[in-house]
Amino acid sequence: MPQYPNRQFLEFEQPIKTLFEEIEKLKQTAEKSKIDLSDAIKKLEDAIIEKRKDITEHLTPWQRVQLSRHPDRPYTFKYIQKIFDNFIELHGDRNVKDDKAMVGGFAQLDGETIMVIGQQKGVNTKTRQLRNFGMANPEGYRKALRLMRLAEKFNKPVITFVDTPGAYPGLEAEERGQGEAIARNIYEMIRLRVPVIIIIIGEGASGGAFGIGVGDRTLMMENTWYTVISPESCSSILWRSWDKKEVAAEQLKLTAKDMKGFGLIDDIINEPIGGAHWDYDEASSILKSVILRELAAVKSISAEERINQRINKYCKMGFWEELPEDDIVNNAV
Amino acid sequence: MKKDQEKELDIDQDLTGSETDHTLINQQEVKPKWYKRIRKGILTKTSEKKETPEGLWSKCPECNYICTSTELKENVYVCPKCNYHHRIGSSEYFDLLFDNKEYGELFDNIISKDFLKFTDLKPYQQRLDEIYAKSHLKDSMRVAVGKINGEEMVIACMDFEFIGGSLGSVMGEKFSRAVDFCIEYKLPYLVISKSGGARMMESAFSLMQLAKTSGKLSQLSDAKLPYISLLTDPTFGGISASFGMLGDLNIAEPGALIGFAGPRVIKETIKKDLPEGFQRSEFLLEHGFLDFIVDRKELKSKMSQLIVLFKN
Numbered sequence: 001m002p003q004y005p006n007r008q009f010l011e012f013e014q015p016i017k018t019l020f021e022e023i024e025k026l027k028q029t030a031e032k033s034k035i036d037l038s039d040a041i042k043k044l045e046d047a048i049i050e051k052r053k054d055i056t057e058h059l060t061p062w063q064r065v066q067l068s069r070h071p072d073r074p075y076t077f078k079y080i081q082k083i084f085d086n087f088i089e090l091h092g093d094r095n096v097k098d099d100k101a102m103v104g105g106f107a108q109l110d111g112e113t114i115m116v117i118g119q120q121k122g123v124n125t126k127t128r129q130l131r132n133f134g135m136a137n138p139e140g141y142r143k144a145l146r147l148m149r150l151a152e153k154f155n156k157p158v159i160t161f162v163d164t165p166g167a168y169p170g171l172e173a174e175e176r177g178q179g180e181a182i183a184r185n186i187y188e189m190i191r192l193r194v195p196v197i198i199i200i201i202g203e204g205a206s207g208g209a210f211g212i213g214v215g216d217r218t219l220m221m222e223n224t225w226y227t228v229i230s231p232e233s234c235s236s237i238l239w240r241s242w243d244k245k246e247v248a249a250e251q252l253k254l255t256a257k258d259m260k261g262f263g264l265i266d267d268i269i270n271e272p273i274g275g276a277h278w279d280y281d282e283a284s285s286i287l288k289s290v291i292l293r294e295l296a297a298v299k300s301i302s303a304e305e306r307i308n309q310r311i312n313k314y315c316k317m318g319f320w321e322e323l324p325e326d327d328i329v330n331n332a333v
Numbered sequence: 334m335k336k337d338q339e340k341e342l343d344i345d346q347d348l349t350g351s352e353t354d355h356t357l358i359n360q361q362e363v364k365p366k367w368y369k370r371i372r373k374g375i376l377t378k379t380s381e382k383k384e385t386p387e388g389l390w391s392k393c394p395e396c397n398y399i400c401t402s403t404e405l406k407e408n409v410y411v412c413p414k415c416n417y418h419h420r421i422g423s424s425e426y427f428d429l430l431f432d433n434k435e436y437g438e439l440f441d442n443i444i445s446k447d448f449l450k451f452t453d454l455k456p457y458q459q460r461l462d463e464i465y466a467k468s469h470l471k472d473s474m475r476v477a478v479g480k481i482n483g484e485e486m487v488i489a490c491m492d493f494e495f496i497g498g499s500l501g502s503v504m505g506e507k508f509s510r511a512v513d514f515c516i517e518y519k520l521p522y523l524v525i526s527k528s529g530g531a532r533m534m535e536s537a538f539s540l541m542q543l544a545k546t547s548g549k550l551s552q553l554s555d556a557k558l559p560y561i562s563l564l565t566d567p568t569f570g571g572i573s574a575s576f577g578m579l580g581d582l583n584i585a586e587p588g589a590l591i592g593f594a595g596p597r598v599i600k601e602t603i604k605k606d607l608p609e610g611f612q613r614s615e616f617l618l619e620h621g622f623l624d625f626i627v628d629r630k631e632l633k634s635k636m637s638q639l640i641v642l643f644k645n
Contacts, residue, residue: 179573318502
């Protein structure tokens with residue numbers, strides 16, 4: 001976790017940066033003049049916590065989207081490292097290549113073997129490119145499916161960490177069937193015999209997210225978003241302008257709270273005050289306890305029952321109006 | 334791009350004149366022209382002029398061939414000159430496929446509801462009301478059951494004119510009920526896709542339809558009933574990322590644009606021009622994502638042939 005001054009601040013986090021700067025000044029003064037300023041520093045540190053709380057309490061949907069993309073935010077590997085033991089990364093889709101934007105492998109969660117899969121973003125320019133900004137190609141989705149099948153064969157639960165701005169819209173991606181790869185994953189995940197838990201840890205953009213996003217439980221971390229299109233793309237298509245992303249974010253109702261309200265996700269996972277990027281350990285330990293709780297619940301029923309529940313759950317999603325039946329249906333056949 | 338160049342070439346030829354219009358060239362030599370002749374059609378001889386009813390013309394967007402709407406309709410909306418498949422709606426497909434144009438429509442009492450109160454440039458409800466007012470459509474998919482050369486089948490077909498054939502809760506629900514109907518009466522299922530993708534105005538609800546429809550397809554699969562996915566121009570996004578690509582057979586009409594991401598988005602991402610024929614049916618066939626391409630004129634016979642093959 002980066003510490004000040006290596007920490008990065010979003011626009012609405014600037015007041016926190018100012019407080020850090022003040023602390024820094026006080027520390028320098030204290031060193032120079034040998035005066036004990038620890039009380040003043042403590043006060044400022046408390047003020048930082050207050051500010052973090054204050055900011056996250058009044059976030060607009062768009063700011064929530066920005067927070068989900070915070071450059072200091074923990075990504076899949078970080079959570080794997082903090083929550084699991086004995087992780088062994090497994091590579092390749094056995095067809096084309098190894099997609100670095102999608103990672104996965106066996107790991108142990110309090111002694112139990114789990115298959116962990118997730119999109120991985122980079123932490124600096126070089127790794128961001130390597131990870132293709134968390135945008136997987138078809139081989140990434142096929143690798144994920146291969147690993148899920150492996151888990152199914154050996155009866156190990158699957159946990160996926162979703163964090164992607166979308167599936168990669170590239171030329172080769174289309175040649176190798178991006179749509180088919182995602183479709184196949186959705187189809188296979190809904191009938192996977194082992195428990196599947198989905199956790200949105202950052203961005204949950206549309207099909208790219210859903211390609212590893214179908215399961216018994218879907219949980220969203222507090223400062224994440226999940227919907228059918230990114231607010232930017234939505235703005236460009238529906239408003240025919242790139243400037244309406246804030247409005248689009250509002251209209252799409254993409255926050256964890258909205259999604260929970262609609263019954264489209266099962267629960268919201270709390271984050272440390274101000275967001276997961278302030279404390280990786282705390283974020284991971286909250287996440288771990290939730291995973292353990294949910295896993296125990298979904299493991300308690302049979303595979304057949306789980307699959308039926310999964311299909312029924314998704315079948316209930318949607319809203320429509322049913323006009324009074326007329327004769328048309330009766331005339332059929 | 335090549336087509337544009339060809340068009341330019343056409344225009345150039347018009348301007349310089351072909352062998353038959355020497356007069357034009359001669360005139361040009363005598364006096365510089367103050368106007369530009371840009372259409373070949375102007376030179377059509379009176380003897381070649383066609384007798385046609387008024388106001389019923391149709392121009393092929395591919396080759397600019399002009400024919401009467403009746404002629405086009407008789408040719409199942411395929412350009413008689415270049416075989417371009419015009420975009421048609423569910424009524425046309427149902428008429429084309431079902432024997433004697435007889436079929437029963439199913440679940441047409443399900444309509445969209447603006448649950449999220451979504452407003453972009455106009456409110457979602459207003460968009461819906463406007464379409465209800467100007468068309469007979471109730472949503473972007475219609476389901477019907479009928480006979481194809483004597484064999485019963487359920488067909489779900491999209492209408493592009495209804496918010497771009499977008500996949501929302503209603504399509505998801507109709508799709509699901511159609512699957513239940515197929516299972517109950519042991520019928521094969523054909524889905525004709527023509528859609529820009531998920532319906533943004535229904536936000537995450539439309540995304541969830543991908544899982545809903547896939548889940549239903551797995552039930553259809555367990556019942557060992559064939560599911561054929563026919564992709565027509567255009568099929569993108571959520572459709573290709575779900576049931577569009579999950580057919581026991583995936584087939585397409587010639588020249589249809591089919592893909593996950595739209596060509597414009599890809600072009601902007603990779604900052605390169607896209608190769609010719611990219612994301613067309615022929616491209617998908619070449620890359621192994623289609624079983625075959627079917628001409629609209631042969632669609633019905635191919636479909637009944639398939640039903641027989643699956644059945645016996």
